């Protein structure tokens with residue numbers, strides 16, 4: 487670049503302008519200032535402006551010096567490029583490390599959760615299974631060792647033992663279902679299904695149980711709905727789990743309503759109760775395995791905390807959605823969306 491204003495080889499543009507453009511457009515360009523008129527001071531000013539080297543006051547130019555300056559500039563350019571490459575490599579590696587670290591953190595959190603689930607599983611097995619086994623064993627022993635005929639008390643003992651056995655069997659079924667799901671052996675066989683028949687069958691299955699607890703189990707009138715694509719047995723299991731929960735967490739004299747309606751992404755099934763309700767902060771967590779909320783003394787408090795986890799998995803296998811709504815003291819509603827046949 488010539489910094490000779492009076493004899494500029496590029497008319498209308500000054501050396502400093504060219505320097506500006508170069509630094510802006512091609513920042514990696516090495517710029518050497520050559521001028522026969524400038525002083526050491528001009529050179530220093532130019533260096534401040536971003537020139538990389540200079541040759542001044544040589545007329546004619548000393549070829550060796552030019553060669554030397556150009557060589558220096560080339561070497562520096564190489565070094566700069568190498569430096570930049572290394573810097574980028576370090577940044578890239580850093581970013582990779584950051585990503586790996588985040589992935590590790592996520593995996594670690596997941597492991598911790600699984601570990602917690604495993605711990606609660608073992609405490610569940612040791613407490614929730616041992617207790618009913620001990621109760622049932624105790625009553626059966628009493629019946630065996632007592633020489634009383636089958637009187638009302640004895641029938642009562644057998645009834646309790648039976649109930650405890652049923653509870654254990656249900657829990658074992660839940661654990662087995664979940665492990666089948668984890669292993670990928672649990673499948674759904676989707677067929678066209680009328681949601682109204684799903685609701686009626688569920689009501690039929692729990693009518694007696696609800697009546698025993700003086701709970702009204704009703705079906706809300708719903709418009710004509712399209713058929714959904716669902717496995718009636720599996721969805722029956724989802725309905726059972728939801729209604730069992732509603733019965734468990736609704737005090738005597740309460741209400742449970744089953745309903746359905748058309749929504750943009752399918753048909754929505756709703757199981758609504760006016761029981762104890764669930765705090766919004768817990769709406770997601772209750773679908774986690776073994777997660778249970780302590781609701782207070784007045785309610786039957788038995789369960790593995792697996793029911794909703796199983797529901798979520800079954801609904802997922804249907805490509806549907808399930809979620810909870812409601813508030814403490816205002817009851818709960820469980821919503822399930824199923825795809826219609828033609829979707």
Ligand SMILES: Nc1ncnc2c1ncn2[C@@H]1O[C@H](COP(=O)(O)OP(=O)(O)O)[C@@H](O)[C@H]1O
Nearest residue numbers: 731732735772778779789790791792793794818
């Ligand atoms: N209808 C409901 N009303 C209030 N709480 C509920 C209801 N359904 C589920 N829950 C809460 O969610 C928890 C998890 O439910 P679930 O997975 O079925 O386990 P379990 O019935 O064995 O306790 C329950 O322990 C309860 O705290």
Ligand SMILES: [Mg+2]
Nearest residue numbers: 731789793794
């Ligand atoms: Mg349950």
